[in-house]
Structures are given as structure tokens and as C-alpha cells.
Amino acid sequence: MTTDIHGAPAASSEPAGLGVAVVGGGYWGPNLVRNFQASESFELRWMCDLRIERAQRALGRYSTVTATDDYARVLADPQVAAVAIATPAATHRDLALAALRAGKHVLVEKPLAAGYAEGRELVEAAEERGLILMCDHTYCYTPAVTYIRDLIASGELGDLHFLDSVRINLGLVQPDVDVLWDLAPHDLSILDFILPPGMAPLSVAAHGADPIGAGRACVGYLTLNLTGGAIAHFHVNWLSPSKVRTTMIGGSKRTLLWDDLNPTQRIAVFDRGVDLTPPAQLSEQTRREMQISYRSGDMVAPALAEREALRTMVEAFATAINTGTPPPTDGRAGLRVVDILESASRSLELDGAPVALQGTKGTSS
Numbered sequence: 001m002t003t004d005i006h007g008a009p010a011a012s013s014e015p016a017g018l019g020v021a022v023v024g025g026g027y028w029g030p031n032l033v034r035n036f037q038a039s040e041s042f043e044l045r046w047m048c049d050l051r052i053e054r055a056q057r058a059l060g061r062y063s064t065v066t067a068t069d070d071y072a073r074v075l076a077d078p079q080v081a082a083v084a085i086a087t088p089a090a091t092h093r094d095l096a097l098a099a100l101r102a103g104k105h106v107l108v109e110k111p112l113a114a115g116y117a118e119g120r121e122l123v124e125a126a127e128e129r130g131l132i133l134m135c136d137h138t139y140c141y142t143p144a145v146t147y148i149r150d151l152i153a154s155g156e157l158g159d160l161h162f163l164d165s166v167r168i169n170l171g172l173v174q175p176d177v178d179v180l181w182d183l184a185p186h187d188l189s190i191l192d193f194i195l196p197p198g199m200a201p202l203s204v205a206a207h208g209a210d211p212i213g214a215g216r217a218c219v220g221y222l223t224l225n226l227t228g229g230a231i232a233h234f235h236v237n238w239l240s241p242s243k244v245r246t247t248m249i250g251g252s253k254r255t256l257l258w259d260d261l262n263p264t265q266r267i268a269v270f271d272r273g274v275d276l277t278p279p280a281q282l283s284e285q286t287r288r289e290m291q292i293s294y295r296s297g298d299m300v301a302p303a304l305a306e307r308e309a310l311r312t313m314v315e316a317f318a319t320a321i322n323t324g325t326p327p328p329t330d331g332r333a334g335l336r337v338v339d340i341l342e343s344a345s346r347s348l349e350l351d352g353a354p355v356a357l358q359g360t361k362g363t364s365s
């Protein structure tokens, strides 16, 4: 792309793709820049950061894309069809709302917003205008998570009984959010993505600790009750000296173990478990006569493609804009995750008492 003498991107007669701007050139924004630039569906026109040197650095020395610290100029560009926001969560609502009001499609980094009411405002603003609002729930675009969702949908695991997830490492202690808001969006968005229709979280109980005196929870545990009696548990931790990324999903037929740090065998599906054969009449006495049997069948490790999730996510954003259909992780999916996070924060204040979710599942656009 060329720039005019005022530093604005010059209008080209034939746009190379959907004009897009990235806002926020800190840790994550440069990954969006790289993937939008690699995509033939988009033409990156602006990189915006309040600290212009970050915008310039995200683009690199030889880029002809325009760096700016003036968001209004980005929104005023009629060739910008979409804006991708990679700034801290507290700024998501204002930046996304301004873009939607300017008629732009919006991609927002996780979490969608800093609270449920703000998130709902964004969902409504997008729906009123017929614009795409997408949340970058990156993991949902990995081959592993897509495989897990398809396996559950096919009935291979049977009825879901439990999900147990660990996401711990020596993490950056964030200045603005606790470990639940920083790391749990990944796991909660995965849960939202893989659950079959008709199954949803109902309530959340959260426990947290701040053993280093950071002023916010650095270690967190979430327990979610799901419809049908299933349970999901998440452990997130910034203080773990070793990195662990595992999720176990137990079903009535099979159990799946996903170890994201094991590229040669990310997923293993075990035909192993416990079966219970109750007598025809279940009373306190016959309960003792129940037959417990242990299955110890095969373990299958499927071959998974290795593909950068952000690349797939960026293409899903383009498809949503071009077809006018909601992307897999639309604003409502983002809102369901924020619903759980906000309820978890309330539960933390209540010393871990379960808090019912405001409930948005089933109203997906």
C-alpha cells in the first residue's frame, strides 16, 4: 500500500481485500498484524496505538502501512471495513462501540469486555447495525479444539460427565486483571465452543489466592455446574514454575486427554472407564448390588494438522464479513464467557459461594 503526503493510506482503485486496521501494538497486536498481512482476504491499512512507536515497531521498518496514534483517523477512512482491537480489556467497550458506530465490523481480543453489561452493549450495537462482532477466542481455531468439538458432536465420547483443565505457568502478573480474567477466557471459550447443543454452564464457584501480595488473585480455581449434572473444573495459575496445559474430558463412552504441550500426541482418546450396571429397581438395598466394571480398551491418538490458529481465525472473520453470517466465536460467545468471568468475580467476593450465570446460551445469533 502507498501513503499520501499527509501519511494517510492512498485510495487504490482495486482494493486488495477488506480494509482492516489493528488497534493496540503491545504484546498481542503484532500477531494480528502478521496474520492480517499474510491473508489475501484483507488489506492492512492502519496500525494504531496511543504510543506511536509501538505501532511503528509492530509494522517493522520497511512497512508502507500507516502507523498512527489517532483512532479517529482510522475510523474516518471509508476504505476501512473492519477494526481489530488488541488493547487492554478495560478499553474494549469504548473502542469497539466507536468502530461499530462508524459502520465497521469489529474483532475484539478476549475477553470481549470488562463486564457483562458492556459486552451486551457491544452485541446489541452490532446486531442493530447488521455488523459482524467477533471475539478472538484463539484456541477455538486450533486443529485440536476443532477435533474435540467434532468428536463430542459425533457422540463418540457419549454423554459428557466432567471436564478438568489445568493452565499454569510462570505468567506475567497483569496490572489490570486477575488470573481468572487473564487466563480463564481461553478455557471458558473452549468449553463454550465444544459443548453440544442443549448443554450449558449454569453456575460458577471461584476460589483464588494472592500469596505474593500482588493485589489480585494469582492462583484461581473455577468449578462450573453444567446442565445434565456434568461438572467442569479449571485451574489457572501465574506462579507455577513449570508449564502445564492439559484438559481431560470424560464421557459415558470414552475419555479424552488433550496435552497442548505434546505436539507428537496432543490428543489421546481412551476407551477406558468405569461402567455401572444398576439393577432394574433402585432402592437403598439394591444400590449395594450394583455392578461396577472397568473397561480397559484401546487408546487412539489422532493425527492433527499443524496450523496457526490465528490464521484460521482471521479467515473466519473474513468469511463472516463476506457472507454476513456470525463467525464461530461471535459476540454472543464472547458475552457468555464474560458472563462466567463476572459471576466468578462475584463468587470470589462471596468466598467461593456458587453464583448463577445471567445465562445467554441458547440465544446465540
Ligand SMILES: NC(=O)c1ccc[n+]([C@@H]2O[C@H](COP(=O)([O-])OP(=O)(O)OC[C@H]3O[C@@H](n4cnc5c(N)ncnc54)[C@H](O)[C@@H]3O)[C@@H](O)[C@H]2O)c1
Binding pocket: 023, 024, 025, 026, 027, 028, 029, 048, 049, 050, 051, 054, 071, 085, 086, 087, 088, 089, 091, 095, 109, 110, 111, 136, 137, 138
Ligand atoms: N488471544 C490470545 O491468545 C491473547 C493473548 C494475549 C493477549 N490477548 C488479549 O489482547 C489484548 C491486549 O493484550 P496485550 O497483552 O497485548 O496488552 P499490552 O498492554 O501489551 O498492549 C496493549 C496496547 O494497547 C495500547 N492501547 C491502550 N489503549 C489504547 C487506545 N485507547 N488506543 C490505542 N491503543 C491503545 C497500549 O499502548 C499498548 O501498546 C487483551 O485483551 C488480552 O487479553 C489475547
